[in-house]
Amino acid sequence: MRPTVHDIAAAAGVSLATVDRVLNQRAGVRTVTREKVEQAIERIGYVRDVAAANLAKSRVYPFVFILPSGDNSFMRGLEEQVRAAIGRSAVERTDITVVTVPAFNVEALVAALDEARAGSPAGVAVVAIDSPDVIAAVDRLRAGRIPVVTLVSDLAGSKRDHFAGVDNIAAGRTAASLMGRFLGGRSGPVAVLAGSMLVRDHRERLDGFRTVMAEHFSGHALLPVIEGQDDPALVEKLVGKALAASPEIAGIYSLGAGNRGLIAALKRRVNAAPVCVIAHELTQHTRAALNDGLIDVVLNQDAGHEVRSAIRVLKAKADGVAVIGAQERIRLDIFLKDNLPFEQDSNQAPAEGRQD
Amino acid sequence: MRPTVHDIAAAAGVSLATVDRVLNQRAGVRTVTREKVEQAIERIGYVRDVAAANLAKSRVYPFVFILPSGDNSFMRGLEEQVRAAIGRSAVERTDITVVTVPAFNVEALVAALDEARAGSPAGVAVVAIDSPDVIAAVDRLRAGRIPVVTLVSDLAGSKRDHFAGVDNIAAGRTAASLMGRFLGGRSGPVAVLAGSMLVRDHRERLDGFRTVMAEHFSGHALLPVIEGQDDPALVEKLVGKALAASPEIAGIYSLGAGNRGLIAALKRRVNAAPVCVIAHELTQHTRAALNDGLIDVVLNQDAGHEVRSAIRVLKAKADGVAVIGAQERIRLDIFLKDNLPFEQDSNQAPAEGRQD
DNA sequence: AATTTTCTGATTTACGTACATCAAATTTTC
């Protein structure tokens, strides 16, 4: 049988109350006694039963998720996943609040972070914008001992506890590697379409892409980056213009959102040479375009995994316990037409069994 | 506050004992009373607190994992992941037994399955071999109400509860798609290297690969399949012979294990035209070969995810509850040199915090 | 040595559920 607090007490020759004081770092234990207890814990290999502890504490974890608002399929999918997690809150002992703020708006994000702090939650997950003000706001949370996880886009230089997202430099490198190889012998420049250089994930993808293109596929010139603000209408206009200006374009790397606009622009092209298109995030639009052959590769991060991982990490940080490192690494999915997963509701439940 | 059994009793106007009888499907409750209680449960939205229930029951889940033995990096990595899970058993309330049986040996596997059944565990996970005898043995387990999850290689036609592994047809299709595009204009036949056509995953990968090659890249002839039994020495011999016999080979798809042999054979080749190599499973050998440019793509399934998923599903099946479908879908990782994850111990723990 | 302060022990209640026992009420059967 697994040792309990009673076994610690017996092994250390102290009372249950003293064991409890040591375990829960309460005051009123002499250092010698504390060490005696800690040695006993070590010796008998005691591991706290988290389930029982949570039960006794009636623990719930109030978390705040801060996401960009707006018409962005990926972000709306992310929000849907957070809401799915809210649906599981009874089982997972969470109490999650979702806050949306206008995209690429530093002041709004800082205000949301500060407001979250005022509610003193057990943790905050945030899709970060790279800015000194945001870093300061995150560090204020951390100064108040509130764990912070960045979601999707990281915030280097801040004291955030963890980043739940993909390695975006690797994503950019991968895009370049696939682009170069898919183009094979073909010549022609490559266009890059981004949302905004304000967010770190976009910048990192661009860096990775540029590095590998320059290193291995320098035959393809890179056209100036198109900044579409993740806005489909704007993207469509800008891409259309770029395609008209450089009809010899061989490839397009779309590293942000607003892919609906890209797809619309591609559809309007007729009798033109094939273009290798690599885009990010699997949405209904990119999925359809992949199936139609308009897009060649979709690089994806699984929003559901990111949300679940963020929650696990926030819980662990709130409790001061370790996490399974490998489980929390968010992987970059590479989707071709051939390995598209079946479409399904993100929060469907199997027919059999009842959630209890 | 979340409703408890007491709330059900109050809402239904019955005693706690009756609620307990209904919840745990004990005898001695009239149908009308049972329905009254069930309606109350529905009405107040009661969800059983699994942690408290497990605590009260002192529940542990005895599971058996049956894996192939032998010198196969992927399978050994899988076993390591199972042992890592054993290390978490105190926290996860599991009691896992690992059984290894000779690879591709139907009788040994059937014997292991029957022996597992004799111990009446709460669930069995097995790397299956496709054979009527194995199907029968799995169905015997299911007949004894023991949940079964197939791991890595599925067992179609059996009554297994779940498959924790990748879609291998999609994997084969993806390999073909990448192979065809990477070869670009180059001509030459493509060789396929398999372990054994006895296991379903290898057969499915081959099917998917052949289909897409025939459909889109028929310019490349497929050489007869080389069956290397996942044995590095044998593989090296056979691949060396094949390369000598057909020096114009443009690509190699290695869909099984024994990649050490493949890599050795490739290294011995000098002054020959480049070959596009796509292999399965990220091991220290394939990782190094990818970095050296000997292998172009590694398709991978994350053994850690598979093991953790198998455990989650077995628990859920044992308890008769639902699982998060999307979370249990094992994804196919596509690794290029550019998106290789950092090497790390599979069961390392962060420095800060203590597991309690 | 007496007093104050700090530390430790003993005990109890609680968390939400499982499970067992026995008495009481209700229904069924003859």
Next chain:
DNA sequence: GAAAATTTGATGTACGTAAATCAGAAAATT
């Protein structure tokens, strides 16, 4: 309508931990 069978209620204990109270012991201070 009485006896038998079934159903329901009341109650207590247990799981492993948290948290509180209060008495008593041990140290530190005077």
